[in-house]
Amino acid sequence: MTPITLSRQRHGMLADCLADRAPPRARSRRFTVYDIDAGRAADPRSFDPFDVILVHDFDPSEIDNNIGRYVADELLPLLSLHGAGGRSNPQALFERFVGEIVRSMHGDERHAWHLFYDNTLDRLHEAAQRPDGANGQDAGDFVADFAAIYRQAAGLAAAVAPATLLDVATCFGFFPLGLARTWHAGGPALIGCDCNAALVALAEDYAGVRGRSDIRFVAADIGAATVAQHLARQLAPLSPPFDVVTAIHLLEHLEPAETAPAMAALWSLTARRLVIAVPVEETPDPRFGHRQVFDRARLAALGDRLGGRWQCFDDHGAWLVVDRPGA
Numbered sequence: 001m002t003p004i005t006l007s008r009q010r011h012g013m014l015a016d017c018l019a020d021r022a023p024p025r026a027r028s029r030r031f032t033v034y035d036i037d038a039g040r041a042a043d044p045r046s047f048d049p050f051d052v053i054l055v056h057d058f059d060p061s062e063i064d065n066n067i068g069r070y071v072a073d074e075l076l077p078l079l080s081l082h083g084a085g086g087r088s089n090p091q092a093l094f095e096r097f098v099g100e101i102v103r104s105m106h107g108d109e110r111h112a113w114h115l116f117y118d119n120t121l122d123r124l125h126e127a128a129q130r131p132d133g134a135n136g137q138d139a140g141d142f143v144a145d146f147a148a149i150y151r152q153a154a155g156l157a158a159a160v161a162p163a164t165l166l167d168v169a170t171c172f173g174f175f176p177l178g179l180a181r182t183w184h185a186g187g188p189a190l191i192g193c194d195c196n197a198a199l200v201a202l203a204e205d206y207a208g209v210r211g212r213s214d215i216r217f218v219a220a221d222i223g224a225a226t227v228a229q230h231l232a233r234q235l236a237p238l239s240p241p242f243d244v245v246t247a248i249h250l251l252e253h254l255e256p257a258e259t260a261p262a263m264a265a266l267w268s269l270t271a272r273r274l275v276i277a278v279p280v281e282e283t284p285d286p287r288f289g290h291r292q293v294f295d296r297a298r299l300a301a302l303g304d305r306l307g308g309r310w311q312c313f314d315d316h317g318a319w320l321v322v323d324r325p326g327a
Contacts, residue, residue: 004036004053005100015055026078030070031056033078049079049088056101063105063112064119065174069142071097072287091289110205117172117206124150124178148316149277150175153246154182156275156321162243166231166269167192168222169250173203176215189238193220193231222250222265223258231269241271248277249317252290259292259302267306272327274308276320294318 008015018034026033034053054075058067071094079093106112120143127147153175157165167176170192179190194200197219204217218234220227232239245266254262266274276299284290296312299320303310308322 003050003097003100005097005104006053006055007101007104008055008057009059010105011055018053018055025052028074028078030058031075031078049093050096052079054097054100056104058101058105060105060115061119063102063116064123064143065116065146065172066123066142067101067116068094068098071101076287090287094287113202114206114209117177117202120172120174121177121181123147124174125181128178128182145316146174149248150178152315152319153248153275153277154179156273156319157244157246158183160244160273160323160327162188162272164189164238164242164271165191165244165246166240166242168194168245168247168266168269169253170194170203170217171196171199173199173207173215173217175246175248177203177207177212180212180215187214188243190215191218191231191235191238191242192216193218193222195219195221195223222247222262223254227265228269240269242269243272244275245270245273246275246277248275249279251276251278251294252281252284252292253288254291256292260305263302263306267308267322270322270324272324274306274320274322276302276322277317278319279317280314 006015006018019032022034024032025035032055034055036051036053075097076090076093102116103109103112105115123143124147127144128151165176165179165188167190170176171194173192176190176192192200192203192215200217200219207215207217216235216238218231220230220234224230228240247266251259251262266276278294278299279290280295281290281293284293296314296318299318300310300312303312303320303322306322308324310320310322313319
């Protein structure tokens with residue numbers, strides 16, 4: 001089923017009518033959850049977390065990547081406590097409700113996603129300019145945390161003055177879009193790729209509307225044996241290998257058996273420097289689709305197998321940087 005999602009700012013009359021006519025199933029600071037079928041409300045066994053009416057209180061200025069923080073930390077526990085339990089995939093719930101909240105902000109879905117992009121990129125840029133980076137921000141501030149991660153990745157890439165940069169598992173494309181804002185005109189060709197074609201389409205559309213012809217977005221699966229050939233076809237006249245390849249928060253989403261082949265593929269696409277960042281967790285976080293955990297020692301072992309010069313360090317997670325000899 002598809003949840004009905006109402007913005008209190010945009011659908012205030014509907015939200016007020018609903019509050020007058022039906023008791024909520026659950027409520028938190030930012031969210032109120034109602035059953036679509038009031039007759040099933042008393043039976044937790046019949047609860048479907050997708051088959052609900054969700055009312056949220058975000059205003060347009062808050063539509064940015066920090067929505068994920070509230071969905072993960074506030075809404076998912078709210079749904080779990082009221083019947084969802086272990087019957088639903090937390091990653092599917094997380095992704096669905098983030099999208100539903102964004103889309104609820106405007107009748108034109110494209111306009112809603114552009115609002116999300118504009119706000120997130122503005123806040124990433126603001127956070128990156130602060131001398132203390134993410135220091136002093138609330139724990140769990142997704143935008144500030146990723147601003148610090150992207151700033152580190154940008155510095156590692158700029159150090160080798162690349163002519164081309166490929167961001168693998170680019171998701172919404174925030175990293176290459178942010179680089180295009182800050183790197184000088186005539187900088188490297190920027191490419192983002194992701195296995196999720198819908199996310200690639202969002203990033204590609206936003207880049208086009210905002211006149212970012214210097215960025216390319218391509219749907220490609222790093223796990224596919226033909227990924228290099230696929231990228232070459234889609235990006236002509238550009239072709240692998242690329243001077244810098246970044247994989248920011250990719251490896252934790254793979255099954256352990258997929259890690260070595262993915263590392264080999266990333267290295268084969270790299271002409272000069274490979275930059276990998278992972279979160280450091282005690283256990284994989286299922287809300288974000290994490291399937292394995294890493295630390296510096298495990299990253300170092302992966303780097304050692306590639307045959308390049310490698311270094312590992314910690315900074316808002318763990319990092320592995322591998323350079324080709326002579327690059």
